[in-house]
Amino acid sequence: xxxxxxxxxxxxxxxxxxxxxxxxxxxxxxxxxxxxxxxxxxxxxxxxxxxxxxxxxxxxxxxxxxxxxxxxxxxxxxxxxxxxxxxxxxxxxxxx
Amino acid sequence: xxxxxxxxxxxxxxxxxxxxxxxxxxxxxxxxxxxxxxxxxxxxxxxxxxxxxxxxxxxxxxxxxxxxxxxxxxxxxxxxxxxxxxxxxxxxxxxxxxxxxxxxxxxxxxxxxxxx
Amino acid sequence: xxxxxxxxxxxxxxxxxxxxxxxxxxxxxxxxxxxxxxxxxxxxxxxxxxxxxxxxxxxxxxxxxxxxxxxxxxxxxxxxxxxxxxxxxxxxxxxxxxxxxxxxxxxxxxxxxxxxxxxxxxxxxxxx
Numbered sequence: 001x002x003x004x005x006x007x008x009x010x011x012x013x014x015x016x017x018x019x020x021x022x023x024x025x026x027x028x029x030x031x032x033x034x035x036x037x038x039x040x041x042x043x044x045x046x047x048x049x050x051x052x053x054x055x056x057x058x059x060x061x062x063x064x065x066x067x068x069x070x071x072x073x074x075x076x077x078x079x080x081x082x083x084x085x086x087x088x089x090x091x092x093x094x095x096x
Numbered sequence: 097x098x099x100x101x102x103x104x105x106x107x108x109x110x111x112x113x114x115x116x117x118x119x120x121x122x123x124x125x126x127x128x129x130x131x132x133x134x135x136x137x138x139x140x141x142x143x144x145x146x147x148x149x150x151x152x153x154x155x156x157x158x159x160x161x162x163x164x165x166x167x168x169x170x171x172x173x174x175x176x177x178x179x180x181x182x183x184x185x186x187x188x189x190x191x192x193x194x195x196x197x198x199x200x201x202x203x204x205x206x207x208x209x210x211x212x
Numbered sequence: 213x214x215x216x217x218x219x220x221x222x223x224x225x226x227x228x229x230x231x232x233x234x235x236x237x238x239x240x241x242x243x244x245x246x247x248x249x250x251x252x253x254x255x256x257x258x259x260x261x262x263x264x265x266x267x268x269x270x271x272x273x274x275x276x277x278x279x280x281x282x283x284x285x286x287x288x289x290x291x292x293x294x295x296x297x298x299x300x301x302x303x304x305x306x307x308x309x310x311x312x313x314x315x316x317x318x319x320x321x322x323x324x325x326x327x328x329x330x331x332x333x334x335x336x337x338x339x340x
Contacts, residue, residue, distance in 0.1 A: 018231050018263040024328040093337050160289040161281055165252035168292035
């Protein structure tokens with residue numbers, strides 16, 4: 001059970017693809033920094049490989065004016081939620 | 097990346113540029129005379145045992161464009177000179193302190209980057 | 213192309229994933245450097261070539277136009293550092309019209325499922 005952290009915008013399709021290949025059945029994806037843009041409903045195509053196991057970091061959404069625009073299938077987490085995710089997963093793997 | 101010259105070593109009337117750590121600035125400057133002069137700076141005289149390892153080092157650089165760290169140096173020496181010489185103890189006796197670093201300097205290679 | 217099953221995979225101390233092609237950026241070189249340093253310190257290192265990282269394995273690479281060093285001598289050197297657990301994404305290869313027999317190193321192709329399991333099975337994974 002891994003927590004994958006991703007910080008690239010959905011324009012960088014290659015990293016979404018490679019991460020999708022490496023994504024295990026019990027893994028979780030956390031979108032941070034520019035990857036927040038992938039949480040918009042219009043970008044949902046790049047997230048097809050990740051099932052419903054996607055979260056997005058609230059503070060990075062807020063700074064980009066994206067709060068309230070997030071696709072309903074994605075869980076918004078604050079820093080506490082981020083920490084909780086790191087505690088409930090074996091390891092983190094960072095993709096960029 | 098251009099290396100900076102910290103000092104020069106005179107070998108047969110020619111100035112040989114050395115970087116701040118005593119490695120050759122230009123790898124083309126190497127010759128057996130230069131290796132002897134570098135060894136003499138460390139108070140060392142080169143024997144046939146040294147020369148054969150220096151040859152292994154230069155061959156390694158030719159093949160891989162990098163100076164080996166200790167582990168691959170041991171492996172390369174083992175492949176070329178046999179298991180008895182391909183050991184860290186043997187190489188430590190020949191080039192005390194750090195065989196990978198001292199050997200690279202004498203062989204005219206850059207300082208090994210992946211080294212302890 | 214037959215893919216390796218994940219049960220054949222020996223666990224490493226660290227897995228390094230190479231996703232970038234040669235020459236265009238520093239990512240590939242840095243990833244290989246980390247692998248070499250880890251191996252020089254006695255760690256068991258595995259490499260996974262994924263995405264455009266598979267281009268690092270092409271035969272016939274050379275230095276850059278301005279004489280910049282390529283990464284192919286570094287890859288040829290892996291063997292001297294006893295790095296011989298080499299895997300490649302089978303999908304990444306086939307998407308690029310490549311097959312394992314035209315690559316410079318003996319890499320084992322992995323299905324997408326096996327790629328995921330490989331990463332699960334390693335104590336540390338670094339992506340480059």
